[in-house]
Amino acid sequence: MSDQGGVDRRGFLQCMAWTGTGLLWSVAGGVLSSRAIGVGAAEAQSAPATFSFAQISDTHIGFKGAANLDAMGTFEAAVARIKALDPKPAFLIHTGDITHAQKAGAFDVASEALKGTGIERTFYVPGEHDVFVDGGTEYLNRFAAGRPGRGWQSFDFGGVHFVGLVNVLSYKAGGLGSLGPAQLEWLERDVVGLASSTPVVVFAHVPLWTVYPQWGWVTDDGAQALAYLKRFGSVTVLNGHIHQIMQKVEGNITFHTARSTAFPQPAPGAAPAPGPMKVPVEELRGMLGVREVTYAPGKDRLAVVDPSLA
Amino acid sequence: MRPRDDGWRYRILVGVAVAGLLLAPSGPARAQPQTGPHIEIKAHGYGIPELAVQPGTTVTWINHDDDPHTVTSTENVFRSPGIDTDETYSYTFTKPGTYEYFCTLHPLMTGKVVVRSGS
Secondary structure, three states: OOOOOOOOHHHHHOOOEEEOOOEEEEEEOOEEEEEEOOOOHHHHOOOOOOEEEEEEOOOOEOOOOOOOOOHHHHHHHHHHHHHOOOOOOOOEEEOOOOEOOOOOOHHHHHHHHHHHHOOOOEEEOOOHHHOOOOOOHHHHHHHOOOOOOOOOEEEEEOOEEEEEOOOOOOOOOOOOEOOOHHHHHHHHHHHHOOOOOOOEEEEOOOOOOOOEHHHOEOEOOHHHHHHOOOOOOOEEEEEOOOOOEEEEEEOOEEEEEOOOOOOOOOOOOOOOOOOOOOOOHHHHHHHOEOEEEEEEOOOOEEEEEOOEOO | OOHHHHHHHHHHHHHHHHHHHHHOOOOHHHOOOOOOOEEEEEOOEEOOOEEEEOOOEEEEEEEOOOOOEOOEEOOOOOEOOOEOOOOEEEEEEOOOEEEEEEOOOOOOOEEEEEEOOOO
C-alpha cells in the first residue's frame, strides 16, 4: 500500500481499508499516513517512546477445525512473537475469544501460556466464546473478581487513559454486540473528569463501529459510547472478533481491528457467512498475528504495528 | 409461513434422518440418535427456520458449520451447550406452543418450532 499522506481528510474518512499485510498507521496533527512495515520503521522509532503495549486477540484455545489444524502451535508462535518485541511492552491486552466455545480448561491454558511473553500484566475483555455457556460466570470469577460492574474496567498508564469495555454479555435473539445502559453510565462517569487532551485507548471484543451488521460485526449502542469520547483529542479503539485488520478514522477517533492467532475469517460479504476460513497452508500464518501499539508523549501519536506470524 | 411446504419437507427430513441412522458411524455426537425431524445448521442459518411438529416430537439439530452454534430458547425453555462441527442436539417438545430460539454465539441466527396437535 502506498503512502497516503496526501489523501485529504474527507477522502480518508470515506476510506475503510482492510488488508492481509502488516501496516503501520500513525496520526500526527490530524494527518494520517500508512506504510508497509519495514519501509518506515526507522521514522516511526525516531521519537522517544514512553511505552508500548501489545494486543493479542481471538486465541480460540481449543479450536480444532480444518481452518487451522495446529491452533495451539500458532498461539505459541504469537506468544513468541510478543516476547521478541523490543522494547518490551509494558503490558498486554487480550481482546477476547480467549477460548473456543468456552472449552473446559481453556482459560487456564491461555493464561499459563501467556506468561511465556515475559509480560507480567494482561488485561482481558471477553468475547462471546468466553461467556455464552454460563452467561459469563467463569470469566467474571476469574478475570473480574472484586471489580464493580460486569467486567468493564479502566486504568491509567503513562499519561494515557485505558478503558476495557464488555459488549458480549447481552446477546439477544436477532441482536448484536451491546454494551447496555449500566456500562454506558459507568463510561460516562469514568471519563467525565478527564482533560480533553488526555489520550484515550478503548479496547473491546466486538467492533464498536459499524463494520458489517449483516454478520453482527457491530455494537448496537457503540455510537453512544463514542459520543462520550468525541471531545478527546486522541482516541484509539482496539477491537477483535473479525479476525482481520481493518482501520477507520472518524474525527479524532481511530479504529483498529486485530488479527486472530487461530484462524482468519472472510472479508465482509466475501462468503455466505462468517466463520473459520480455510486458506492454503502456506498462507495461513500470514493471516494470523499480534499487535504492538506505541505511545510517544507530546506527539499526539499512537503507532500501531501488526506483525503477522509468517 | 409456507404451510404447503412443511409436510413435504418433514417427510424428506424423516427420510434423511432414517438414512442417517443407518449410515452414521457411532461416536459421542451420535450416541443417541433421534428419529424425529432434523434441522441442518449451515452457513450460519437454521435449515428450517420455522418447523411445525406434533406434541411429543423430538427435534434434532445438526451443525455442519466450522463454527460452533447453540440452540437456545428465548424463553429459557431449552438451552443447548455449544454444538461443534458435526455434533447434534435434540430436544423433545411435549407441550403445544410456539418456541422461538436463537444462537447465543451468533444471535442473528433465529428459528422457531411450533408445536400443535392435529392431523
